[in-house]
Amino acid sequence: MKTVLNTGPSTEDVVRTFVEYYEERGHRRITGSTLLPPPGDPVLFTTSGMHPLIPYLEGRPHPLGTRLVNVQRCLRTTDLDEVGDPTHLTVFEMLGTWSLGDYEGPQSLDWGYGLLTEGFGVDPGLLHATVFGGDERTGPDTASLELWQDRGVPVEPTGEDNWWPSGSAGPCGPDSEIFLWTGDGPPQSTPTRDERWVEVWNHVMMRHRRLDDGSLVPLARRNVDTGLGLERLASLLQGRRSVFECDVFEPWRRLVPGLWPLDEPSLRLVCDHLRSAVVVIGDGVGPAASGRGYVLRRLVRRVLTALWRDDASRTLGDLPEDLVRHTRDRFRQDTDPGAVRRVLTDEERRFRRLLERGRQVLARPRFRGPLGEEDFRYLHDTHGLPRELVVSLRARG
Structure with a gap:
């Protein structure tokens, strides 16, 4: 454009x-x-x-x-x-x-x-x-x-x-x-x-x-x-x-790069997905394993995957409340910014635990070769590891 x-x-x-x-x-x-x-x-x-x-x-x-x-x-x-x-x-x-x-x-x-x-x-x-x-x-x-x-x-x-x-x-x-x-x-x-x-x-x-x-x-x-x-x-x-x-992203583009240095594609994804997560949470949805909650969970995990690509110590606890307020006001919501950040950081902790468990499971001899549909079903149903997460972990080695 x-x-x-x-x-x-x-x-x-x-x-x-x-x-x-x-x-x-x-x-x-x-x-x-x-x-x-x-x-x-x-x-x-x-x-x-x-x-x-x-x-x-x-x-x-x-x-x-x-x-x-x-x-x-x-x-x-x-x-x-x-x-x-x-x-x-x-x-x-x-x-x-x-x-x-x-x-x-x-x-x-x-x-x-x-x-x-x-x-x-x-x-x-x-x-x-x-x-x-x-x-x-x-x-x-x-x-x-x-x-x-x-x-x-x-x-x-x-x-x-x-x-x-x-x-x-x-x-x-x-x-x-x-x-x-x-x-x-x-x-x-x-x-x-x-x-x-x-x-x-x-x-x-x-x-x-x-x-x-x-x-x-x-x-x-x-x-x-x-x-x-x-x-x-x-x-x-x-x-x-x-x-x-455009002007609605001005606060995001001003504050996020100083907090988390990112390339342009990752910056866009992080700003979009975090902004979207704030609105979804503001409309009463919490992270879950299915339905609307899984959409929110997927948004947060995509953000964390982008943030941790260069620095695994980055945390959503550093997200400025000003950005939450700006987005809340833009979409005419009355959510408490602190409550929104707690939802995000709780999901971050859950994702860190899942990643660690996923690495341990995928290190087993059974999963060192090519994975079939039965393997993906087992990893999801037994260990709670979605296909996209398994693929991502294996790609990182």
């Missing part, structure tokens, strides 16, 4: 501008939920702004009406291995808008274009859009295509890349994604062919329900669901090279 604007708004200003823009167009702001979905929901964490709104997208009337806007904190475990690149975070905030049977896709895209170009001052020449080009089930999204053509924005039709969600059952439909150019010089190529086009905003026209057998049935009411990552947008508007350089 490179500079889109030489100077830009703070993240708080981005939120304010976004919400006010849609409130002026009849949207009511709803309160974002925690990371924890409602009881009975099979998903471990809220992954998008639309997740808490599924009952309303399926037809239930919303008490605040048919036009909504909000800011929702989200967690995506699918992005864990991508953290460290310029655009992905584990826990992030998503700006969202919804039309529940009110206006349709072209109106949503027109407002999105107006907010980006007039509200945030993005050069229209740096924009590119993609739309659904049709498949054997449904035809192309010609309405979105024509909207972009009318605005003079280059547009690229694609297949399943512009159908959301791509595979799961539930509300779904064609989408149109808005990209910003982040390369040097004038824009080139298209979003599917050049990664310097960075996706900023997705507008989903929810017209169907996907059944378990993959077939589509029309929704009784057509909706529009949009979402864009706050930190990603803010970093672009602030002219930063990555999400880790």
Whole structure:
């Protein structure tokens, strides 16, 4: 990512501008939920702004009406291995808008274009859009295509890349994604062919329900669901090279390198995972062997693995409370910073003990050669050693 604007708004200003823009167009702001979905929901964490709104997208009337806007904190475990690149975070905030049977896709895209170009001052020449080009089930999204053509924005039709969600059952439909150019010089190529086009905003026209057998049935009411990552947008508007350089990470980048000298990839991972762990703990989750607690445990262990690579004496007990407070306040939580640090240091002690036990077990003659599936099952079920930990210990010798 490179500079889109030489100077830009703070993240708080981005939120304010976004919400006010849609409130002026009849949207009511709803309160974002925690990371924890409602009881009975099979998903471990809220992954998008639309997740808490599924009952309303399926037809239930919303008490605040048919036009909504909000800011929702989200967690995506699918992005864990991508953290460290310029655009992905584990826990992030998503700006969202919804039309529940009110206006349709072209109106949503027109407002999105107006907010980006007039509200945030993005050069229209740096924009590119993609739309659904049709498949054997449904035809192309010609309405979105024509909207972009009318605005003079280059547009690229694609297949399943512009159908959301791509595979799961539930509300779904064609989408149109808005990209910003982040390369040097004038824009080139298209979003599917050049990664310097960075996706900023997705507008989903929810017209169907996907059944378990993959077939589509029309929704009784057509909706529009949009979402864009706050930190990603803010970093672009602030002219930063990555999400880790936008203003919400400023305290982390200022304090962590003096505490634990790290290379850039490790610094990004440590900042992201610790920040995410603080938010997860703040929403009431503790480390565990499965479920949400295991996601937290995995985040902490990945941090410790990075920290101990160069110095095994490093400890999470040194994490400044200022960083915990900053993150807590950013995500509107009221957690005691001392309690958060105690959870982290308790998990650190547990991980140190597990590492020592793992080294002793793997030193046995039985495990000196190649390991099979039966070995991995035994190590996990008998000694509590996850596969990824076993692989890591053996790689270190």
